[in-house]
Amino acid sequence: xxxxxxPKKQILSTQIDxxxxxxxxATDEEKRQQDVMSESTTFFKDxxxxxxxxxxxxxxxxxxxxxxxxxxIAPMVVPYSYxxxxxxxxxxxxxxKELSAFQYSENEIAxxxxxxxxxxxxxxxxxxxxRDYFIRVIYGTxxxxxxxxxxxxxxxxIGVLYGSIAGYAGxxxxxxxxxxxxxxxxxxxxLIIILLSVVIGQTLNIESGSFLxxxxxxxxxxxxxxxxxxxxxxARLVRGQILSxxxxxxxxxxxxxxxxxxxxxxxxxxxxxxxxxxxxxxxxIPSAIFTESFLSFIGLGVQAPMPSLGSLANSARAGxxxxxxxxxxxALMICLIVLAFNxxxxxxxxxxxxxxxx
Amino acid sequence: MLRYVVKRACLAIxxxxxxxAITFFTMNAIPGGPFDSEKATTPEVKAALxxxxxxxxxxxxxxxxxxxxxxxxxxxxxxxxxxxxxxxLVTSFKISAKIGGIAMAFAVLFGVxxxxxxxxxxxxxxxxxxxFISTLAAAVPSFVLAxxxxxxxxxxxxxxxxxxxxxxxxxxxxxxxxxxPMAYITRLTKSSMLDALGxxxxxxxxxxxxATHKVIxxxxxxxxxxxxxxYVGPMTASIITGSLVVENIxxxxxxxxxxVTGITNRDYSMIMATTIFLAVLMVFINLISDIIYKLVDxxxxxx
Numbered sequence: 001x002x003x004x005x006x007p008k009k010q011i012l013s014t015q016i017d018x019x020x021x022x023x024x025x026a027t028d029e030e031k032r033q034q035d036v037m038s039e040s041t042t043f044f045k046d047x048x049x050x051x052x053x054x055x056x057x058x059x060x061x062x063x064x065x066x067x068x069x070x071x072x073i074a075p076m077v078v079p080y081s082y083x084x085x086x087x088x089x090x091x092x093x094x095x096x097k098e099l100s101a102f103q104y105s106e107n108e109i110a111x112x113x114x115x116x117x118x119x120x121x122x123x124x125x126x127x128x129x130x131r132d133y134f135i136r137v138i139y140g141t142x143x144x145x146x147x148x149x150x151x152x153x154x155x156x157x158i159g160v161l162y163g164s165i166a167g168y169a170g171x172x173x174x175x176x177x178x179x180x181x182x183x184x185x186x187x188x189x190x191l192i193i194i195l196l197s198v199v200i201g202q203t204l205n206i207e208s209g210s211f212l213x214x215x216x217x218x219x220x221x222x223x224x225x226x227x228x229x230x231x232x233x234x235a236r237l238v239r240g241q242i243l244s245x246x247x248x249x250x251x252x253x254x255x256x257x258x259x260x261x262x263x264x265x266x267x268x269x270x271x272x273x274x275x276x277x278x279x280x281x282x283x284x285i286p287s288a289i290f291t292e293s294f295l296s297f298i299g300l301g302v303q304a305p306m307p308s309l310g311s312l313a314n315s316a317r318a319g320x321x322x323x324x325x326x327x328x329x330x331a332l333m334i335c336l337i338v339l340a341f342n343x344x345x346x347x348x349x350x351x352x353x354x355x356x357x358x
Numbered sequence: 359m360l361r362y363v364v365k366r367a368c369l370a371i372x373x374x375x376x377x378x379a380i381t382f383f384t385m386n387a388i389p390g391g392p393f394d395s396e397k398a399t400t401p402e403v404k405a406a407l408x409x410x411x412x413x414x415x416x417x418x419x420x421x422x423x424x425x426x427x428x429x430x431x432x433x434x435x436x437x438x439x440x441x442x443x444x445x446x447l448v449t450s451f452k453i454s455a456k457i458g459g460i461a462m463a464f465a466v467l468f469g470v471x472x473x474x475x476x477x478x479x480x481x482x483x484x485x486x487x488x489x490f491i492s493t494l495a496a497a498v499p500s501f502v503l504a505x506x507x508x509x510x511x512x513x514x515x516x517x518x519x520x521x522x523x524x525x526x527x528x529x530x531x532x533x534x535x536x537x538x539p540m541a542y543i544t545r546l547t548k549s550s551m552l553d554a555l556g557x558x559x560x561x562x563x564x565x566x567x568x569a570t571h572k573v574i575x576x577x578x579x580x581x582x583x584x585x586x587x588x589y590v591g592p593m594t595a596s597i598i599t600g601s602l603v604v605e606n607i608x609x610x611x612x613x614x615x616x617x618v619t620g621i622t623n624r625d626y627s628m629i630m631a632t633t634i635f636l637a638v639l640m641v642f643i644n645l646i647s648d649i650i651y652k653l654v655d656x657x658x659x660x661x
């Protein structure tokens with residue numbers, strides 16, 4: 001062993017003789033430069049960090065979580081149900097009509113004075129049919145949120161499936177599948193929804209008593225229509241993403257070792273466009289809520305007595321002059337939910353869309 | 359170019375055909391015929407009536423007849439009022455088109471104006487106010503806005519009389535219809551204007567010493583407006599669906615109100631006619647806006 005700990009050169013070795021070059025040992029300071037100071041971040045972590053710095057998006061998440069907690073907990077706390085007419089000692093309380101917020105009816109006051117028992121207040125008053133309005137708004141929010149989320153999931157599943165098949169297959173299959181998408185895309189969705197709601201409402205027979213029956217045929221037709229029409233935007237997006245991703249070398253590598261198309265799509269392609277899919281889904285929810293409230297407003301939404309925010313707003317129109325607060329509560333709820341989802345979607349896009357990255 | 363126009367026109371025709379088919383066959387899927395609800399008719403009378411309205415023929419043949427009538431502008435008669443639907447469509451469409459057209463002009467003018475201001479004054483107070491309001495506006499359904507406007511300006515303040523054939527101030531319906539598209543166009547114009555202002559040709563123009571207003575109007579705005587054209591199609595759709603509720607709230611006897619009344623009355627021939635009419639209108643406007651989009655932007659290549 002010579003100096004510098006370099007083994008002695010063998011005669012036939014092609015090893016370069018380092019002793020001929022002028023190398024200097026690295027100083028401690030220079031060595032420290034190689035130390036990893038911070039942990040390496042993944043795409044997801046980096047995006048979350050950006051999202052956490054966005055006050056609007058974080059505020060929206062807080063608002064949405066608060067609303068979800070409210071609609072889960074409130075029905076357990078409030079002793080009234082959404083279809084229950086307020087009654088005292090089993091007798092219908094006719095004085096409990098159109099009460100304003102936190103007001104008790106005459107019968108209720110008399111009852112409380114008599115027994116000393118404290119009745120649960122009507123936080124938003126009561127409606128024209130003597131039902132507690134707060135619990136109706138809560139159930140309306142439940143319906144609207146459920147419709148928004150489930151419709152988006154339907155859109156997500158169909159759109160991703162269709163788009164990835166078309167994009168991965170390419171060629172004539174793609175051309176044919178995309179022509180269908182083009183045609184569906186140019187159909188006026190709202191008119192078709194209304195049309196199908198009218199027809200399905202007349203033809204569909206659901207056994208009474210089930211959960212579907214309580215939602216009503218119109219709600220089911222909304223889901224059907226979302227399944228039939230709304231997925232095309234998602235399908236187009238996914239297809240476009242897949243067309244560009246499938247040209248990458250790692251897809252070729254996967255193919256060359258014999259991976260099946262299904263595995264390539266699931267394991268290699270979809271994870272690479274997941275951010276775009278999530279953003280689109282988040283922005284789909286408010287549009288579905290809009291559609292539902294609109295349909296409920298023109299009387300094609302949920303079946304009475306089940307309320308939805310749209311149908312509550314519609315029935316508030318009758319007594320608008322005297323009881324404007326009946327409109328304000330559901331309207332405010334719709335605006336709040338839609339605004340929160342819009343801002344959250346925008347925030348997600350800013351944080352996760354690779355196209356916007358510097 | 360011609361190939362593109364022909365291709366889009368073919369697609370539009372296929373779409374219209376599909377809309378007609380969907381409308382016709384779904385409406386026929388509803389149980390019960392038009393003569394069932396009347397007092398018990400004898401089988402002979404019913405058969406004669408069905409023969410008169412071609413209902414005894416196979417469904418496909420009925421569809422062909424319906425299509426033929428439709429291309430002649432004959433939509434049949436309303437099941438409830440017995441009036442000629444084509445005439446109702448024309449009279450009510452005049453009212454709707456007036457309000458919808460003004461709302462569209464309103465939305466584009468103010469949307470482009472506010473969007474440009476927001477882009478030119480980026481991160482300053484006017485920009486922040488405009489962004490705040492347009493974000494809020496995108497979360498307010500048109501029916502909520504219309505009802506609130508009606509409540510505040512007609513009922514509480516009494517500044518504007520409630521709509522009637524003699525006293526027809528269209529300002530409130532127009533605002534309720536234009537609000538959402540206006541917010542959308544504002545955001546669209548802002549982002550495309552910012553994009554255009556960052557382009558090399560704008561810098562070149564500025565370097566040459568072109569006056570600021572000329573740079574803005576001639577170089578930046580003209581290019582920034584191209585994406586707005588693509589929004590014309592969706593905007594029509596949004597205004598038509600908006601008019602369904604807005605006309606009802608303000609009790610304007612336009613097409614939207616006829617449609618909703620048709621739904622509540624289960625007047626199937628009326629629903630069918632209005633759906634097809636509005637759908638064809640929407641497909642047509644989409645077609646035109648697509649072609650104009652390709653015409654004004656030479657950078658876009660034709661497939």
